[in-house]
Amino acid sequence: MNAAEEKMRKRLEAAGLRPTRQRISLGEILFGRGDRHVSAEALHAEAAAAGETVSLATVYNTLRAFTGAGLVRELTIDANRVYFDTNIGAHHHFFDERNGALMDIPAELIKIDGVPTPPEGAEIEAIDVIVRVKTATS
Amino acid sequence: MNAAEEKMRKRLEAAGLRPTRQRISLGEILFGRGDRHVSAEALHAEAAAAGETVSLATVYNTLRAFTGAGLVRELTIDANRVYFDTNIGAHHHFFDERNGALMDIPAELIKIDGVPTPPEGAEIEAIDVIVRVKTATS
DNA sequence: GTGTTTGCAAAGTGTTTGCAATTTA
DNA sequence: TAAATTGCAAACACTTTGCAAACAC
Numbered sequence: 001m002n003a004a005e006e007k008m009r010k011r012l013e014a015a016g017l018r019p020t021r022q023r024i025s026l027g028e029i030l031f032g033r034g035d036r037h038v039s040a041e042a043l044h045a046e047a048a049a050a051g052e053t054v055s056l057a058t059v060y061n062t063l064r065a066f067t068g069a070g071l072v073r074e075l076t077i078d079a080n081r082v083y084f085d086t087n088i089g090a091h092h093h094f095f096d097e098r099n100g101a102l103m104d105i106p107a108e109l110i111k112i113d114g115v116p117t118p119p120e121g122a123e124i125e126a127i128d129v130i131v132r133v134k135t136a137t138s
Numbered sequence: 139m140n141a142a143e144e145k146m147r148k149r150l151e152a153a154g155l156r157p158t159r160q161r162i163s164l165g166e167i168l169f170g171r172g173d174r175h176v177s178a179e180a181l182h183a184e185a186a187a188a189g190e191t192v193s194l195a196t197v198y199n200t201l202r203a204f205t206g207a208g209l210v211r212e213l214t215i216d217a218n219r220v221y222f223d224t225n226i227g228a229h230h231h232f233f234d235e236r237n238g239a240l241m242d243i244p245a246e247l248i249k250i251d252g253v254p255t256p257p258e259g260a261e262i263e264a265i266d267v268i269v270r271v272k273t274a275t276s
Numbered sequence: 277g278t279g280t281t282t283g284c285a286a287a288g289t290g291t292t293t294g295c296a297a298t299t300t301a
Numbered sequence: 302t303a304a305a306t307t308g309c310a311a312a313c314a315c316t317t318t319g320c321a322a323a324c325a326c
Contacts, residue, residue: 110250112251112267119232123271126270128270160307281324
């Protein structure tokens with residue numbers, strides 16, 4: 001029995017999710033190597049490349065389940081693709097419009113002042129800072 | 139000859155766009171009343187409500203043309219819908235996740251410090267701050 | 277066993293495209 | 302008249318859904 005697999009199984013149980021074969025596989029890919037930003041499509045491809053059999057629908061289901069359980073966070077950065085971020089703490093992003101690359105910016109680095117009081121009855125959920133960059137054309 | 143229409147015609151010409159009937163109509167709706175945030179679908183509905191005959195495809199074409207000409211700016215805020223902002227100056231946004239409402243925050247109000255140097259060879263295009271709020275459930 | 281999850285294929289959204297007809301300069 | 306624009310319907314890319322079979326507890 002693989003140790004990483006066992007650990008993932010526990011992590012899913014702790015989050016109240018049934019540790020199915022597919023969720024364990026996807027979890028290992030997502031959380032196995034530091035912070036990641038993935039689209040459903042990309043995760044599906046990675047799973048396939050790793051020899052795991054997981055349908056695209058299940059990848060979507062799983063990512064939604066992980067999001068609901070707080071293991072992962074949805075990012076809105078590109079209008080035609082949902083990204084999921086395995087870093088669930090507060091932080092910001094560099095987004096390279098040329099190639100779609102995303103890079104974390106630790107929350108402590110950026111100081112934001114002067115955010116006005118939200119409209120009557122609204123409460124601030126999150127403050128997202130996206131630094132859009134373009135790499136020079138080669 | 140409507141004065142507003144004539145003005146819009148000139149504005150389009152100045153931007154290097156042919157002033158077609160459809161572009162003038164859409165332009166008047168977009169720029170006629172202060173800063174606006176619209177989706178293609180919403181603009182199409184508004185045009186229809188105003189009695190203008192414009193196909194949805196043309197609304198998309200026009201918004202793309204306006205974006206290219208710098209009359210309008212694309213906003214990435216919601217993963218399944220593109221918004222266009224008639225305010226092309228630097229500024230930020232409140233976004234109400236409950237009802238999709240968008241509200242401008244003047245750039246001068248918010249001070250951002252500590253943005254790290256972008257990765258090698260990349261240049262900062264824009265810094266977007268999105269303050270996500272939720273109105274209390276009624 | 278009972279309720280959950282999977283996976284397929286079909287349906288759904290929002291957006292783009294091909295192309296003939298129309299319009300603009 | 303030449304080049305750009307329109308509008309329809311079809312094509313697209315991404316995501317969700319319906320439902321029967323497989324699985325977890």
